[in-house]
Amino acid sequence: MLHIPILRKGRPYVSLTVNRTPHHRTREPFVEISQANSGLVRRDLLDAEATWRILQGFRCEELVKMSQRAAEYFKDDDLPLGDATQSPEDYVKSISATTGLPHVMVRKNMMKIYGVMAEIESVLSGLTRGMDLSVLDEGYGVAGGHNVSFFPRGYNLGAVLPNNSPGVHSLWIPAIVMKSPLVLKPGSAEPWSPYRVIQAFIKAGCPPEVFGYYPTDHGGAGTILQSCGRSMLFGDVGAVKSWKNDPRIELHGPGYSKVILGEDCVDDYERYLDVIIHSIAENSGRSCINASGVWAPRRGREIAEALAARLAQIQPKPADDPEAKIAPFADPRVAERISRMIDGGLNEPGAVDVTAQYRPGGRVAQFEGCTYLLPTILHCDSVEHGLANKEFLFPFASVVEHPQASMVDAIGPTLVVTAITSNEHLKQQLLASPHVGRLNLGPIPTMKIGWDQPHEGNLFEHLYARRAFQQQSAELVHH
Amino acid sequence: MSTATATDLELRQQQVKEKLDAWTREIVQWHFSPETGTPFWLDWAAKAGWDPRKEITCYADLDKFGNFQDEWLRGGPVRKWLPKGQAGKPVYVFETGGSTGVPKSRVQIDDFRIDYEMFSETLPEEHFPKGADWISIGPSGPRRLRLAVEHLAQHRGGICFMVDLDPRWVIKLIKWGEMAMMERYKAHVIDQALTLLKAHPNIQCIFTTPKLLEAICEKVSLKKLGIKGIFCGGTEMTPQFCRFAVEELLDGVYFAPTYGNTLMGLAVHKPLTAEDGYAIVYYPPAPRAMIEVVDPDNPTRIVDYGETGRVRLTTLTKDTFIPRFLERDECERERPHPMYPWDGVRNVRPFSKFGSTVVEGVY
Numbered sequence: 001m002l003h004i005p006i007l008r009k010g011r012p013y014v015s016l017t018v019n020r021t022p023h024h025r026t027r028e029p030f031v032e033i034s035q036a037n038s039g040l041v042r043r044d045l046l047d048a049e050a051t052w053r054i055l056q057g058f059r060c061e062e063l064v065k066m067s068q069r070a071a072e073y074f075k076d077d078d079l080p081l082g083d084a085t086q087s088p089e090d091y092v093k094s095i096s097a098t099t100g101l102p103h104v105m106v107r108k109n110m111m112k113i114y115g116v117m118a119e120i121e122s123v124l125s126g127l128t129r130g131m132d133l134s135v136l137d138e139g140y141g142v143a144g145g146h147n148v149s150f151f152p153r154g155y156n157l158g159a160v161l162p163n164n165s166p167g168v169h170s171l172w173i174p175a176i177v178m179k180s181p182l183v184l185k186p187g188s189a190e191p192w193s194p195y196r197v198i199q200a201f202i203k204a205g206c207p208p209e210v211f212g213y214y215p216t217d218h219g220g221a222g223t224i225l226q227s228c229g230r231s232m233l234f235g236d237v238g239a240v241k242s243w244k245n246d247p248r249i250e251l252h253g254p255g256y257s258k259v260i261l262g263e264d265c266v267d268d269y270e271r272y273l274d275v276i277i278h279s280i281a282e283n284s285g286r287s288c289i290n291a292s293g294v295w296a297p298r299r300g301r302e303i304a305e306a307l308a309a310r311l312a313q314i315q316p317k318p319a320d321d322p323e324a325k326i327a328p329f330a331d332p333r334v335a336e337r338i339s340r341m342i343d344g345g346l347n348e349p350g351a352v353d354v355t356a357q358y359r360p361g362g363r364v365a366q367f368e369g370c371t372y373l374l375p376t377i378l379h380c381d382s383v384e385h386g387l388a389n390k391e392f393l394f395p396f397a398s399v400v401e402h403p404q405a406s407m408v409d410a411i412g413p414t415l416v417v418t419a420i421t422s423n424e425h426l427k428q429q430l431l432a433s434p435h436v437g438r439l440n441l442g443p444i445p446t447m448k449i450g451w452d453q454p455h456e457g458n459l460f461e462h463l464y465a466r467r468a469f470q471q472q473s474a475e476l477v478h479h
Numbered sequence: 480m481s482t483a484t485a486t487d488l489e490l491r492q493q494q495v496k497e498k499l500d501a502w503t504r505e506i507v508q509w510h511f512s513p514e515t516g517t518p519f520w521l522d523w524a525a526k527a528g529w530d531p532r533k534e535i536t537c538y539a540d541l542d543k544f545g546n547f548q549d550e551w552l553r554g555g556p557v558r559k560w561l562p563k564g565q566a567g568k569p570v571y572v573f574e575t576g577g578s579t580g581v582p583k584s585r586v587q588i589d590d591f592r593i594d595y596e597m598f599s600e601t602l603p604e605e606h607f608p609k610g611a612d613w614i615s616i617g618p619s620g621p622r623r624l625r626l627a628v629e630h631l632a633q634h635r636g637g638i639c640f641m642v643d644l645d646p647r648w649v650i651k652l653i654k655w656g657e658m659a660m661m662e663r664y665k666a667h668v669i670d671q672a673l674t675l676l677k678a679h680p681n682i683q684c685i686f687t688t689p690k691l692l693e694a695i696c697e698k699v700s701l702k703k704l705g706i707k708g709i710f711c712g713g714t715e716m717t718p719q720f721c722r723f724a725v726e727e728l729l730d731g732v733y734f735a736p737t738y739g740n741t742l743m744g745l746a747v748h749k750p751l752t753a754e755d756g757y758a759i760v761y762y763p764p765a766p767r768a769m770i771e772v773v774d775p776d777n778p779t780r781i782v783d784y785g786e787t788g789r790v791r792l793t794t795l796t797k798d799t800f801i802p803r804f805l806e807r808d809e810c811e812r813e814r815p816h817p818m819y820p821w822d823g824v825r826n827v828r829p830f831s832k833f834g835s836t837v838v839e840g841v842y
Contacts, residue, residue, distance in 0.1 A: 016719040039693035242656030
């Protein structure tokens with residue numbers, strides 16, 4: 001069986017503790033993954049400063065070029081995977097095997113990762129607001145006509161990574177070009193992308209020592225978060241709650257992303273159905289930037305009916321079908337649990353599953369030995385309903401009717417808002433809202449994101465802090 | 480293994496079995512006789528309608544008791560467990576971890592001393608020198624570990640320094656998500672330990688838990704501090720942890736992992752070897768406690784050697800009689816060893832059918 005080792009400062013290490021991740025369809029073990037004990041992780045991080053110094057020996061410009069070369073290797077080359085090698089096609093099939101994502105979706109995610117690595121200059125320019133990266137090499141410089149000086153907030157970036165969708169890995173990749181060593185804990189079902197990105201960077205000339213890859217358990221994840229100078233944590237509500245008071249950790253929990261229709265546009269909702277459907281169903285609804293809510297001041301039921309009729313056309317297809325639009329659950333029990341949770345919520349008056357009329361077989365569907373949750377649209381007549389603001393790992397959204405005047409206050413924390421309106425007041429309310437992480441004004445799908453924009457925090461600001469800085473030549477003092 | 484050795488081992492196994500059967504009869508007589516018996520068991524026998532003193536003739540007969548219910552050990556009065564034959568002696572009460580509900584209690588008079596004196600015989604002299612002082616860094620409070628390790632040190636002619644850790648507090652911190660506070664508490668424990676280790680050069684032996692051992696070794700080289708042997712236990716250890724300890728933490732200091740609990744006492748380990756994948760193999764302190772590996776769905780069926788099953792414990796001492804108690808652990812059944820010619824257990828870990836409801840903390 002294929003074995004993925006731990007990477008300790010880039011060196012493979014085969015653990016005596018292994019996890020076997022099954023193929024989502026056969027449930028037979030597909031890959032064996034070495035597991036790091038938490039003491040091992042902590043020990044490797046004791047000399048984090050020395051590892052950090054290795055990257056300081058490179059100029060950002062060199063690292064940018066490495067990233068651009070690594071992008072091509074990531075996309076096109078055979079790269080090491082334990083004792084084996086992995087072709088790009090193997091990578092696609094492996095992710096599909098352990099996560100259930102159809103090949104076509106994996107390829108799209110692969111291109112997202114490629115895009116960030118290839119377009120790293122643009123990404124960094126967005127994150128630093130166009131600052132010359134030599135400022136990071138020298139420690140100071142001039143940006144926008146002002147003296148600037150930045151210092152690193154830590155000697156590394158830890159990342160506790162999720163399983164839901166590979167595109168998420170785009171978020172931590174820029175750190176390496178910003179001279180921050182990486183300490184990664186991959187998800188048990190998606191060990192593939194972080195390993196491949198690391199191998200691509202190493203092939204491009206990046207020193208292996210700056211990469212830590214530690215598949216590990218809950219305790220090991222905690223060790224990474226405790227021990228790294230800065231970290232990112234991806235997880236559900238419960239997982240991120242434990243760390244919400246630690247400013248060293250950037251939390252990536254549920255997105256609760258939404259499409260909002262203003263009074264001025266709601267009567268033309270049919271014009272925007274494509275945008276809304278794309279927001280809900282792209283990538284099988286697995287992303288935090290998928291819309292899980294559609295908010296409108298009126299005509300909610302009609303909108304829900306129209307979405308349901310369209311989304312009900314999405315049916316399971318084989319993993320290698322280029323038309324596949326929905327992914328099965330890697331663990332069928334999770335699908336059944338989610339479906340029961342939704343049904344339980346529907347016992348509360350005020351919400352109805354509008355899609356139910358289109359799928360006589362029920363929400364849980366079987367296809368070629370896999371378990372799916374079919375797209376589900378609810379209509380909620382109040383924001384107070386228990387299902388009005390929920391997010392699940394499949395194409396799911398609640399259409400909520402709420403007066404426009406108080407809509408922005410009512411949406412709660414929302415990663416992406418797509419606001420379809422020309423109403424200036426509503427736009428200003430959204431621009432002023434602390435709840436909104438990413439704002440799309442106009443009919444832009446929530447899934448369409450610019451990588452030069454910050455995402456749940458600005459990675460550059462997470463890794464670096466600015467200090468006040470003035471400089472005068474020592475000679476001037478003597479004179 | 481040669482035929483001669485195998486025959487010798489089989490002979491010794493037979494001797495162990497005969498000794499175990501005789502010891503079982505003696506212990507059953509003790510706990511069920513009106514003169515020396517234990518109130519709980521006397522009451523139990525009166526209700527059961529059969530006399531264990533007549534019907535239990537060998538160790539295997541203990542199956543007649545069915546499985547011991549751990550709920551019987553929760554709450555009081557604890558004196559129901561005190562054999563009349565031990566009346567008048569100082570009584571200790573020890574508790575299990577207490578990570579789930581009301582802790583189980585066990586009253587003891589002599590057991591912890593006897594168990595650790597037996598265990599002492601298995602410790603290699605060169606790594607745990609007689610007359611060397613010890614330090615115990617780990618749970619004390621209501622746990623028998625504290626008195627037991629101190630007695631072990633004293634039995635070997637040493638003095639035992641103590642640093643306490645309260646695992647119940649650690650579990651609460653984890654449940655509350657107070658991870659930073661947990662780290663500070665751990666650092667507080669480690670700081671105390673390092674102070675003592677640096678101040679007392681005759682400390683050559685350590686008892687501690689896996690997590691605390693890791694934390695200490697992040698700060699100092701135990702070898703350079705003159706430590707010769709480490710006795711490690713208290714929580715689950717994986718072969719990977721043992722490998723990590725031997726290869727990366729200890730610079731050659733002898734590492735003795737143990738499996739024990741308040742109900743059983745202390746199991747001894749077969750020496751760790753890389754060739755054996757650092758498998759952790761324990762043997763119970765026969766005949767005072769026995770471990771079988773049983774089919775979880777049919778706990779009277781002992782699984783085959785190498786097969787996975789649930790740990791079933793039987794404790795047979797003058798202080799305590801606990802027949803057929805199903806532990807919260809699983810493992811593989813291990814063949815007898817020339818040093819310990821009775822069944823052992825390999826790679827003990829939390830029982831998977833329970834899921835992950837028990838929080839294991841830093842301790």
